[in-house]
Amino acid sequence: MTAPDDLLRGVEATLFAATEPLRADEISRHLGGADVRPALAALTEHYAGRGIHLVERGGRWHFQTAPDLAHLLRREKEDVRRLSRAATEALAIIAYHEPVSRAEIEAIRGVQTAKGTLDVLMEAGWVRIAGRREVPGRPTIYSTTPAFLTHFGLSSRGDLPGIGELRAAGLLDPVDEAYAVLTGSGEDAADDGDEDGAGAD
Template identity: 70%
Template sequence: MSEVDPVVRAVEAALFAAQEPQSAEDLAAHIGSDANIAGALQALQADYAGRGIELVERGGRWHFQTAPDLAWLLRRETEQTRKLSRAATETLAIIAYHEPVSRAEIEAIRGVQVSKGTIDVLMEEGWITPAGRREVPGRPLIYATTPGFLTHFGLTSRRDLPGLEDLRAAGLLDPVDLALEGALATDDTDHSSDESDSLLENHEDQA
């Protein structure tokens, strides 16, 4: 058996013990800034490819997860699904496409007020988080999506969000659904608001 690179072993151990996804910088803080963290991550990802667990990167952070085709083995029969409300769906979509945004900006896009409860539900799910304050009078809180949002919806980054035409082609968006379409519409000059929200209109999210 060939000897395994000690940096690869150290990165593997750190990821296995971590309670949340780790960035390359997080790993370097534990293992050493002179270690080839990027090379170790690539080696581990290749080594775990096709196995029962795999190493994945979501939004610049790395973690081990069950291979998608085996997830059914670990799924509890007692799992409950809950329908995400229309307000929460639109709010999450707006944040994903326009982040970071304030509540007032979300309301301007939706055309209606956003209740604190809607924001709270999305924060409880771990999909959005406060991302500072807008430097304007009143300094309102602004919100952005989390690595947990990317993980839940199987996205590597927000660039993977599908567009409106993709949603229609998949039958996930009603052609006359102007309210949600308006929520997902983006400014072509705004790089931060890439495409649209496909998995959200499913509304079937695990509790």
């Protein structure tokens, strides 16, 4: 695949057929090791004003609906994977402080975090086990995934609100701001179950 037009079409077809976002090197392997970076840049520009965009999130490329058209595709029924406030707070803490252990999450939240809360985040594909802390007891540590970046429209964790933005918004605790960012509305999106149950693991 040597002709530029063929390479462009090959990259486009590979991304269209992919079941999940792909890294540039993964796309390249599909196309005989070709340098796909110029094609990705050209396709990004080509799709910029169209109904779908080619975007890069956490080093992985995929097509997504143009943000201004999202309302046309929004489902009216309630999302069955809607997170409780406890789960959203845990997700925000992991995003800002990763890699982080469950004990560290609890120290920031000020309450116990049920094992089920982290299980929900892992089942959603937004959090993964990142290894173990090299301290006594070797606690499990958690970090976010590329799927987290994709779902919330972030190119990287650097797109999370910074200290300056938080201060300008009158918020000192990044968890509060992240809660609003991740839910899209703040308090209105919170579940009634703020705290985890007493049977925390």
